[in-house]
Amino acid sequence: MSQEVLKYLQDNQQRLQDKLFEFLAIPSVSTDSAHKQDIHKAADFITTYLHDIGFENIEKQETGGHPLVYAEYNGAGSEAPTVLFYGHYDVQPADPLELWDSDPFKPEIRNERIFARGSSDDKGQVFMHLAVFEAYMKTEGKLPLNVKVCIEGEEEIGSENLYKILHEKKEQFQADFAVISDSGMVEKNQPTILYGLKGFTGIEITVNGPDHDLHSGMYGGAVRNPLMALSHILSSMKNEEEVVTVEGFYDGVEPLSDEERDLIDQVKGEDYVQATGVPETVSEKGYSAKEHTMARPTFEVNGMYGGYQGEGTKTIIPSSATAKITCRLVPGQDPERVQQLLEEHVKNVAPAGVKVEVKKEKLSAKAYKVDPDHALIKKAAASYTKAFGKETVYVRMGGSIPVVEWMEAIYQMPIVLLGFGTPDDRLHSPNESFPLDSFHKGMETLAYYWNEVNDK
Amino acid sequence: MSQEVLKYLQDNQQRLQDKLFEFLAIPSVSTDSAHKQDIHKAADFITTYLHDIGFENIEKQETGGHPLVYAEYNGAGSEAPTVLFYGHYDVQPADPLELWDSDPFKPEIRNERIFARGSSDDKGQVFMHLAVFEAYMKTEGKLPLNVKVCIEGEEEIGSENLYKILHEKKEQFQADFAVISDSGMVEKNQPTILYGLKGFTGIEITVNGPDHDLHSGMYGGAVRNPLMALSHILSSMKNEEEVVTVEGFYDGVEPLSDEERDLIDQVKGEDYVQATGVPETVSEKGYSAKEHTMARPTFEVNGMYGGYQGEGTKTIIPSSATAKITCRLVPGQDPERVQQLLEEHVKNVAPAGVKVEVKKEKLSAKAYKVDPDHALIKKAAASYTKAFGKETVYVRMGGSIPVVEWMEAIYQMPIVLLGFGTPDDRLHSPNESFPLDSFHKGMETLAYYWNEVNDK
Numbered sequence: 001m002s003q004e005v006l007k008y009l010q011d012n013q014q015r016l017q018d019k020l021f022e023f024l025a026i027p028s029v030s031t032d033s034a035h036k037q038d039i040h041k042a043a044d045f046i047t048t049y050l051h052d053i054g055f056e057n058i059e060k061q062e063t064g065g066h067p068l069v070y071a072e073y074n075g076a077g078s079e080a081p082t083v084l085f086y087g088h089y090d091v092q093p094a095d096p097l098e099l100w101d102s103d104p105f106k107p108e109i110r111n112e113r114i115f116a117r118g119s120s121d122d123k124g125q126v127f128m129h130l131a132v133f134e135a136y137m138k139t140e141g142k143l144p145l146n147v148k149v150c151i152e153g154e155e156e157i158g159s160e161n162l163y164k165i166l167h168e169k170k171e172q173f174q175a176d177f178a179v180i181s182d183s184g185m186v187e188k189n190q191p192t193i194l195y196g197l198k199g200f201t202g203i204e205i206t207v208n209g210p211d212h213d214l215h216s217g218m219y220g221g222a223v224r225n226p227l228m229a230l231s232h233i234l235s236s237m238k239n240e241e242e243v244v245t246v247e248g249f250y251d252g253v254e255p256l257s258d259e260e261r262d263l264i265d266q267v268k269g270e271d272y273v274q275a276t277g278v279p280e281t282v283s284e285k286g287y288s289a290k291e292h293t294m295a296r297p298t299f300e301v302n303g304m305y306g307g308y309q310g311e312g313t314k315t316i317i318p319s320s321a322t323a324k325i326t327c328r329l330v331p332g333q334d335p336e337r338v339q340q341l342l343e344e345h346v347k348n349v350a351p352a353g354v355k356v357e358v359k360k361e362k363l364s365a366k367a368y369k370v371d372p373d374h375a376l377i378k379k380a381a382a383s384y385t386k387a388f389g390k391e392t393v394y395v396r397m398g399g400s401i402p403v404v405e406w407m408e409a410i411y412q413m414p415i416v417l418l419g420f421g422t423p424d425d426r427l428h429s430p431n432e433s434f435p436l437d438s439f440h441k442g443m444e445t446l447a448y449y450w451n452e453v454n455d456k
Numbered sequence: 457m458s459q460e461v462l463k464y465l466q467d468n469q470q471r472l473q474d475k476l477f478e479f480l481a482i483p484s485v486s487t488d489s490a491h492k493q494d495i496h497k498a499a500d501f502i503t504t505y506l507h508d509i510g511f512e513n514i515e516k517q518e519t520g521g522h523p524l525v526y527a528e529y530n531g532a533g534s535e536a537p538t539v540l541f542y543g544h545y546d547v548q549p550a551d552p553l554e555l556w557d558s559d560p561f562k563p564e565i566r567n568e569r570i571f572a573r574g575s576s577d578d579k580g581q582v583f584m585h586l587a588v589f590e591a592y593m594k595t596e597g598k599l600p601l602n603v604k605v606c607i608e609g610e611e612e613i614g615s616e617n618l619y620k621i622l623h624e625k626k627e628q629f630q631a632d633f634a635v636i637s638d639s640g641m642v643e644k645n646q647p648t649i650l651y652g653l654k655g656f657t658g659i660e661i662t663v664n665g666p667d668h669d670l671h672s673g674m675y676g677g678a679v680r681n682p683l684m685a686l687s688h689i690l691s692s693m694k695n696e697e698e699v700v701t702v703e704g705f706y707d708g709v710e711p712l713s714d715e716e717r718d719l720i721d722q723v724k725g726e727d728y729v730q731a732t733g734v735p736e737t738v739s740e741k742g743y744s745a746k747e748h749t750m751a752r753p754t755f756e757v758n759g760m761y762g763g764y765q766g767e768g769t770k771t772i773i774p775s776s777a778t779a780k781i782t783c784r785l786v787p788g789q790d791p792e793r794v795q796q797l798l799e800e801h802v803k804n805v806a807p808a809g810v811k812v813e814v815k816k817e818k819l820s821a822k823a824y825k826v827d828p829d830h831a832l833i834k835k836a837a838a839s840y841t842k843a844f845g846k847e848t849v850y851v852r853m854g855g856s857i858p859v860v861e862w863m864e865a866i867y868q869m870p871i872v873l874l875g876f877g878t879p880d881d882r883l884h885s886p887n888e889s890f891p892l893d894s895f896h897k898g899m900e901t902l903a904y905y906w907n908e909v910n911d912k
Contacts, residue, residue, distance in 0.1 A: 031766060031767055031768040031769070031770070032766065032767060033767070092770060093764075093766060093770065095766075099668070157768050157769065158768075158769065198673060200771075202769060202771075209732075209734055210732035210733055210734050211732065211733030212555070212732075212733070212882060212885045212886060212887070213884065213885045213886075214732055214884075214885065215855065215883045215884045215885070216754065216756045216758065216782060216784065216854075217654060217784055217853070217854045217855030217856055218749070218853070218854055218855060218879070218883070219728065219731075219732060219749065219854070220749065220754035220756050220784055220854055221698075221739055221740065221743075221745060221747075221748030221749035221750075221752060221754045221784075221854060222728040222732075222737045222738070222739060222745035222746070222748065222749045223728065223732055223734045223737060223738060223745075224698075224734065224738040225756050225757055227690075227757040227759075227760045227779070228690060228691075228694055228756075228757050230687070231686070231687040231688075231690040231691050231757070231760075232687075232691050232696055234683075234684060234687040235684075235687050235688050235691040238684055240688055240807050242677075242680075272675065272678040272679065275675075276665075276666035276667065276668075276670055276675060276678075276679055277666050277667030277668070278665055278666050278679045278680065278809055278810070279808075279809060279810070279811060280808060280809055281678045281679060281809065282678070282679060282680040282807075282808055282809035283677055283678060284677065287677075289677060289678035289679075290678070291677075292677030292678065293674070293675065293676065293677035293678045294677075296677060298672065298676035298677045300672045300676050300681055300684075300771075300772075300773055301681055301683040301684050301687070301762075301763065301774075302672065302763050302764050302769070302770055302771055302772050302773075302774070303683075303762065303763030303764035303765050303770065303772075303774065304683045304687075304760060304761065304762055304763060304777070305760065305761045305762075305765045306757075306759065306760055306761075307757065307758050307759030307760060307780070308549075308758050308759035308780060309759050309761045309778075310487065310488065310549060310551075311487055311488065311489075312487040312613050312614075313487070313613065313614065313658060313758065313780065313782065313817060314487070314548060314549065314758055314759065314780075314884065315656075315658075315756075315758055315782050315884065316756075316758050316759075316884050316885070317756055317758075318757075318758070318759065321760070322765075323683070324763070324764060324769065324770075326672060326769065326771050328672065328673055328676055328677075351696050351738075352735075352736060352738055353734055353735060353736055353737065353738035354734070354735070355735060361769060397673070397674070398672075398673040398674055398675070398676055398677060399671065399673030399674060400673055423674070426668060427671045427674070428669065428670075428671045428770065428771065428772050429668045429669045429670065429671070429772070430668060430669075431668070
């Protein structure tokens with residue numbers, strides 16, 4: 001690689017940042033149908049950019065849901081490897097808006113960070129890839145390897161249509177390996193290779209009681225309160241020692257070896273208390289917070305509601321109550337089976353006097369682990385180190401990227417997780433941000449990596 | 457009483473109904489500060505009406521909150537008794553609006569019922585009193601007894617300022633007895649005397665965890681989930697047999713005698729399953745649904761919320777969770793003590809890793825029981841029977857009217873609960889309504905009653 005690529009990135013810093021801000025300003029919230037136009041706007045931004053860089057066969061693929069952007073670069077010749085680059089242009093909702101210090105869709109820089117919804121997850125990281133491709137094309141006139149681009153708009157809502165497309169268009173998306181930048185480093189400027197991710201599944205429980213909200217004086221004592229019933233159901237699913245008490249939940253989970261416990265212990269990781277503001281950490285009985293987060297399955301209530309939520313008092317018995325639950329899974333757990341166990345448990349403990357419905361999260365994913373000694377992983381680690389000037393660490397993490405599991409299952413190809421986020425990025429929360437350092441050194445890492453990969 | 461009074465009510469049916477509709481159309485929601493102007497509009501409607509009828513000393517009293525309408529009629533002479541007529545012009549919020557079949561503040565008649573928020577609770581019943589006073593004045597030129605009017609605007613939010621005023625202006629409000637029409641009959645057209653009401657208290661529990669919503673993959677396993685913690689707390693307060701498990705909650709509760717159980721059993725009452733749409737009734741272990749509702753204390757979660765409530769999935773650990781709880785109390789229970797017990801219980805069971813706050817409902821009330829053989833009660837029963845052509849039944853009910861307990865405590869006067877609502881009125885719910893029969897025969901009942909009361 002000529003130094004021209006790096007110089008180009010440096011010379012064009014301000015212009016690239018402006019262009020990134022333009023991308024981040026599009027509120028491409030996938031879960032909310034009110035943002036349908038914004039979703040298209042974000043997809044169009046990418047297709048236009050790919051066109052300007054010089055990609056070919058650019059398609060805004062209709063998926064039945066939000067469009068998927070596909071493109072190819074075949075100029076490296078048949079001898080060069082082909083990478084499938086995956087990312088997503090959709091973002092989480094920004095609410096509660098009042099907790100943001102600046103507009104989530106008016107990016108701004110404070111304390112050397114870019115504040116905006118999607119700055120870290122994942123529009124910022126997608127943009128870095130496109131900018132590096134641009135730098136290669138504008139300086140060397142070509143990319144060091146062939147590229148297939150797959151940038152979807154439904155990651156935050158389960159990637160349902162991507163799942164179908166990866167199966168249906170297997171040939172189109174087939175590559176020698178995949179690269180995904182939708183994850184993070186254990187701390188700022190600490191090169192990090194993720195070698196394990198958790199799987200994922202979920203259910204939504206709705207308890208239906210009376211057919212309308214009731215006056216608590218007239219009917220209190222005669223009917224089951226749906227919120228109380230739901231509290232009893234949830235309490236029966238995880239105990240106060242943070243152990244999931246759904247029968248069979250832990251079946252097949254690999255015991256955590258002393259070696260792996262040591263490895264986890266060695267990762268500095270973040271100070272959970274400081275990062276989250278909780279009075280103290282709490283984790284599964286017998287495991288540290290770090291062990292539980294990285295290597296043990298979890299069960300979380302993501303949201304719950306029923307009855308009166310306004311100012312003051314409203315003396316009613318609500319007609320219904322709902323809880324949204326997701327679990328993060330580890331190797332050995334089958335998501336569909338876990339979902340089945342959760343549903344059976346809920347049905348078994350559902351009390352008299354109410355009707356309980358369980359809606360299964362449509363898409364689930366198994367956990368993922370890759371061999372940290374694979375050549376493509378080693379080259380990624382070396383590129384990281386060159387750009388950041390620091391040894392790379394290897395970790396497992398609590399997050400789930402379903403597409404990783406699917407790509408592995410469908411294409412049997414190695415997947416390299418090159419993430420540049422940091423623990424302070426507040427993904428999915430108000431005030432999401434991404435360090436400028438990650439933005440610039442991350443692009444440098446990618447520039448090195450594409451060069452390394454084709455260096456036999 | 458001359459038949460002219462009844463004839464007047466009949467001749468003016470349409471005009472009175474139009475005037476009632478005008479009153480019901482004012483969205484005087486007390487809990488929501490957005491409706492401050494409507495609150496004043498409703499109070500002004502009453503003062504104007506009282507002025508037109510011929511009341512004197514009419515005051516829109518400033519309370520620090522919503523105004524209280526006071527007025528006097530002293531034309532019956534010093535020999536005649538004085539009644540304190542209490543009612544409220546404020547209403548519950550109308551949400552969820554989408555569940556109403558017609559606009560809650562555009563009254564309309566369907567199936568011989570007046571549909572509107574407040575039609576039964578309590579604007580409709582307040583209006584009936586004013587219309588009957590009007591009928592007396594326009595026909596006989598005077599009322600059969602002296603009247604003090606007290607119509608407040610904060611009943612649905614706890615009557616906090618009324619409580620202060622009743623203490624501070626004891627002389628102004630003093631009367632020989634009080635009449636309140638803010639309750640119902642056991643079924644449509646079944647004259648009913650309420651001789652017992654429940655007391656009332658409440659708390660709001662907020663569980664604070666992380667200082668922002670967290671990514672469930674990055675932090676799941678390291679922090680306590682506030683919604684799960686709240687579910688555990690609530691589950692520890694009432695068990696699945698509907699028994700409140702807060703220590704000391706039932707202390708002092710009078711055992712339910714076999715006699716009273718028989719009395720309760722004899723009341724036909726409503727079909728709870730049909731009225732509410734629940735699959736089956738559920739009540740405290742050892743008590744029937746009717747017994748629990750009428751004569752045993754209750755504990756209800758009125759609302760609960762935390763985390764993501766929108767469409768689809770958001771994989772977060774919420775930063776907080778809140779539950780609003782109210783209890784209905786029976787004779788022998790002290791509301792402040794119960795509130796204290798609830799708070800202590802919550803503090804005792806609060807798990808590690810979160811901070812739990814308890815906010816106490818400011819106003820509470822003791823339960824109320826009156827002697828069903830009191831002369832004023834007997835006269836009320838006779839008036840009911842005359843108007844409805846049916847024997848009057850005597851019941852205790854699960855609702856609470858805090859002002860009843862306060863008036864009894866402050867003025868030591870008998871309180872007659874002359875209610876005309878029905879079990880199908882859907883108080884506090886979408887599609888609140890009030891039968892036209894109750895409206896017309898109720899006014900007839902009041903016309904008879906004022907005459908009977910002064911008939912020594």
